[in-house]
Structures are given as structure tokens and as C-alpha cells.
Amino acid sequence: MINFCGIQMKNPVVIASSPLTSKLKYLVAADQAGAAAVSTKLTFIRQPFYGKLRMHTSDRLGSLICYDRRLDLEEGVGLIREAKERTQLKIFANMTHDQADMEGWAVLAKALEEAGADAIEANLICPNIGLSTKSIGGQDSLSGNEQGGAVNGQNPERVREIVRLIKDTVKIPVVAKLTPNVTDISVIAAAAKAGGADGVCVAGGQSALPPVDIHADGKPCYRLMNGVSHGSLGGPACRFMSYSQVAQIRQKVGIPLIGGGGLETADQALGMMMWGADLVTVCTSVMWYGWEVVEKMVAGMETYLQEEHIDYAAIVGRSLPHLRSSSRLEALPGHPVIDPGRCIGCGRCSKPGHCDAIEMLGKTPVVAPEKCLGCGICEGVCPTGALTMQQV
Template sequence: MELEFAGVKFKNPFVVASSPLTSKIELLKMAEDHGAAAVSTKLTFIKQPFYGKLRMYNSPKEASIICYDRRLDLEEGLELVRQAKEQTELKIFVNITSDSGDLESWQRLAREHEEAGADLIEANLICPNVGLATKSIKGADAVSSTEHGGAVTGQDPVLVKQVVSALKAVVKIPVVAKLTPNVTDIAVIARACQEAGADGVCLAGGQSSLPPVDIYHEGRPCYELLNGASHGSLGGPATKLISFSQVAQVAMKTDLPIIGGGGLGNVEDAIMMMMWGATLVTYCTSIMWYGWEVVRRTVAGIEKYMQDMGYSDYRQIIGKSLQYLRPSSELEAVPGYPRIAPDKCNGCGRCALPGHCQAITIIDHKAVVQAEKCLGCGICKQLCTRKAISF
């Protein structure tokens, strides 16, 4: 079941995000072998401002943070695109940024990648490792002339509009802007992209973050094999609910098609992201943690879901949940209270733990509800490991 994004046809909605997963042709082949429709190549500069090595904080139940990594120089990026077009059938996004902020540099990167065979340009206006980290630690005045790529540019709607306009002026392939969430209103930035003629946007995590610290060793940040810490790019489960909100805001306030990501790890996550307004979905951290089978399971799962639910076109689910969005002042609480299934309840007492709740007590090893005292928060249902509570 094909779908279209920015005028380009994709065999399914799955895009492997620009990351260490997309830095070599061998990895791109793995992406294709496991069913991905597209990849976004590793962030490419004309010449990267510093040469890092991959270092990250990892907590699979919580989050990842990358604050230091190696990117590609222009010739490396171009060769990767040429190899990908020769050796795969993948649709290729090229993730590019100009660390100087110079529009001619942006244009050169886009033009040469188009000539190499790229299918879409992905303007990187999200990376917090170049410039934003310096800005966060030392202030805007400390940002050097070689630190204006990524999120520093992406925070300014005027600069974003200039970049997108400059790119649209020199390439015929679609231009997609990958936006930083580190702004007051993501829709303002997205509208600037739309006004400049962008063909789509990508919203995929990237919140500026710091890791936990070891409180027993002088507060040392929990990075392995790194001499310090910097504000890095957040990924993993911690980003998912924020990403839903970002995608929904842009879907409601612009006409741009969206690539949605940030914290996605399974088929349900992908479908939820599409229901909040994304046309394509993009994964990174979950593949880094659990391997390429994540791609295969997700692609197969989406296809099975569509078939089982009787959907014949992805457009039938894209944005489906937006109908429920409304201002808080227009919401109405539905009356109700929890019901306990006696055959499932073992009186463990978890449901009676919430400090604000006086509605549930344990009597004779069973949870008992005083309906008139229930606030309707729903916490008890989520605490119950035996699924004994319904509303």
C-alpha cells in the first residue's frame, strides 16, 4: 500500500532517521532489507566544525541523549547518496546544515546532493549539538560564526524562512525542514516554512537535555567514555508524548505534510503518530537499542493493522485523532468511577496508594470504592497489575 509525501511515492510510511544508523552504505542496505521505505542520511556539512565520536546516555525505559558524534563532510555525504541510489531502491532524504548560517553554503549542499541523486532535501534545523549547546551554556553572545547551524537557526522564524527560500530557489526536488522543538511555539516556525514554500516538515524529538548524574561521585554526568557533558538531543520513550503534541500542533495550523518521530518503538506508536497528523514516521533510538528487526516488525504490523481494520488508504488514518482536540475550556468531564472485578482483585493495595485519593480502601483483602469520593483521575486503573479496575 503506497502513500505520497511531498509529491514523492513511498512503499510504506517508515523512514530511518538521520543518525549513526544512516552513516554508511552497509547500514542503508540493512534498512532496506528490513523493509524501510526511506532513510535520511547522516547530517552532512561542507566541513563539520568538529570531529566527534558517538557518545550517548542510554536508559531503555526512559531516554537516550546524544551530545557528541561524528557527522559527514560534503564529499562523504555525496558518495553515500551515490552509493545508495546505485545499490538500493530506498527514497533518500539528505540531512544537511550550514554551520556558518551562510545561505550560499546551504544552497551548495542542496544542489550537489540533488546532482548526486537525492530524492528530498531535509534541512537540519534541529541539531542542538552545533551552536545550541554553546548558547545554552555560555549565552547567545558566545555562539561563534561556525555554530549557526541546526537548532540555533531553527529557533528563528525569519532565518528559517530565509533558509527554506534559498533552498527552494536552487533545487527541483522537495525541501523538508526538520524543526527543533526548543522553541516557544512550533507552529510559528512551521508556518514560516510554509510561507517560504517548504514541501513538508519533520518533527522528531531533539529536545535539549542533560543526563542524570552520579550523586556519589561529585555529580559526574552519566555518560560513558566522555570527559564531561553538554546539552544533547533527547530520544527514546521520554520524547514520545511531546512529539505527539508537536505533530498535532503543526497538523492543525499548517497544510504541510509531516514526518513524525521521537520516541517511537513499535507498530502502535507509529499508528498513533499518524493519527496525530504524521504522513510518514521516523525511528532512531529504538533501532539503535534493539536492532533492525524493529523496522521489520513495525512495517509488517502497520500493514496488518490496515488490513484488519478495513482501511485501504493511509489517508484514512492520518490525522484521525485531531477531531478530539479542543481548548481546555471546552472540555467536559464525563461522570464515572472505578469498578472492581472481585475475581481479579487480590487486595494488594496499589490502587489505594495515590496521596490525593480517598475513594478506595482495602476491606477483607478486596478494593472497595466510595463512588462519591472519586475524583476521576484514572491513576488506580494504571497502577493495577491485575487489570481488575475499569471505569
């Protein structure tokens, strides 16, 4: 069992607020797949526009959503009530208020608490509400004072005020879900903590645009859309950035933390925890590959704990002692070693433009150790794992 902000959870896997958490049948599926918790689909008092899911998907790279339907308050309340009756899930109620007044945050939080939510997740991340308009400006800028989601999340004082109001309104834990579209996410996390947040969440959400069709007047590569807006990035493309943000918050702020962004496997989820996350959140991989992603992730994490004879608490932050400033880093000597049994003679290892250390003699790569920079690119591009960087 894991204790997160006073909530007892059977494992650290949370399904992120997304289309995966917009309907009861999906929450039931999440429960059956072994997830411990869900963050319900973003709820407004009344959503500013009624979209329909459209996304760009680059398999193995990332996903991008700039248009989707959210929940009105009565829908969010009904979903939480049904989920508490039909599942064993812990429910994080994801919510935002898109107006300048503060009262709406209190109205939302109180109603979702009364519906049975185990925690409030204040959405200060979504770039599709306010930030997308602010990013465009010009004729599409409604007032120059856009609110909601990531716009609030970029203002430390606004974050502190919102969290404090919600904390004064409800008795259940309050988690602030933070936008990465800031200069220093630890400053925003510290503001949430100052407002009384019980925890914070970071998980993708970078403002991004899709590739374009260069043969069709630069039309953005979205299907069934009349245009494109700055959208929310998910999938593997944001995983490494999320590792960094989790580590920064854990080291500099020290607050219970949910980390996600591009997680697909048990090893990646465990890695997120080793960078400092208490819980991990999953989204794009389940949208791409199905609920078995969760089953495999939970099983893999549990197997790891059993083999290592440890619990989840023992791995949180395990990688942080390796972090140091660039001036304190030291490059260790080494070079690639080739396993002839795995090498297929493809020559990829000899291609990097900055490297003189590997030459092909026919179908055989030959390493000149004295020329090796130690960058490790050859190991990364080898399709069979025939090269390994070894210290000397």
C-alpha cells in the same frame, strides 16, 4: 503506496537521521527490514568537530546524545550514491550549514541532489551544533553568534530564508526538520511553508541533560566522556510532546508532515499519524532493540489497515476532531471497576496520595465510587490491568 510531496513510498516508515543512517551497511539493513525511506546522517560541507558516538540511555525512558560524528560533504555524497545503487530506499538528505553565510546551504543541497537524493531535509533541529554552546554561554561561547541546527531553527525569518534558498537551488522536494526548542512550533512551521517548504519534520530533539551521580561530585551519567553538553533527547520521553507538535502543525499550518519521537510499536506509529503525520520516523527504538522493530512496525501497520479496510490516507489526522480548548472540556462521571481474576492484591491502586476512593481490605481493593475523582491513575499503575475506568 503513499505520495509524500511527490515521492512515491511503499509505507510511511522512515529511519531518522542518526548513527543508523551513517553507513551503507545500515541503510541496506533498513531496506531489508522494510523501511520505505531513510534520512541520511547529518552532512556538513566540513563538520565543525569530529566526535564519536556517546549517549546516555535510560531504558524505557529515553536516550540523550551530546557527541557524535557527522559526515563531511564528500562522505554524504558517496553514501547517497551507494544507497541508490544498493537499495530501493527513498533518500532524504539531512544537511546543515554552520556558518553565517547562506551560500553553504546551496552548495550542500545541490551536491546532495546531484548524488541522487530524493529530497533535501534541512536540519534546523540538532541541538549539538551551536545551540549547545549558546545554552552554556560564558567561556565556552565562541562568538555569541553560533549557527547551524537548532540555532537557525529558532529564528522564523532565518528558517524562511534558508528554505527559500534551497528551493531556488534544487528541483527535488525540500523538507524542513524543525527544533522543538521554541515557544510555538507552528510559527516556525509557517515560516518554512512561507519559504516554499514541501513538508516539515518534527521528531524529538529537545535540548536535555542527563541525571548525575550524587555520590561522585555530581558527575553526569555519561560513559567514557570528559564532560557533558546539552544534548538531543530521544526515545519514549519525547513521544507525547511530539504528538502535540504534530497536531499543532497539522491544524494550524496544514503542510505535509513527518512525525516521530520515541516510536517503538505499530500502534504508536499509527497514533502519530492519527495526530496528523503523513509519515513516521524511527530512531532510538532501533538503536536499542535492533532492526526487527521496523519489521514488526511495518507488519503491524499493514495488518491494521487490512483489518479496518482502509488506507494510510484515511487515518491521517483522525484524532484531531477530539482536540478542543480546556474551557470546552467536560469531565464525564465514572470510576474504576476491578476484575477479581486479574487482581493480585498488590495495593498499588490505593497508594496515590491525592485519592481516597480505594482502600485495601486485606489483599482486596475496594472502590468507593462517590469518592472517585476519575483521574485514572489507579488504572495506569495497576501491573496486571485489573482496573479499568468506566463511565457511568
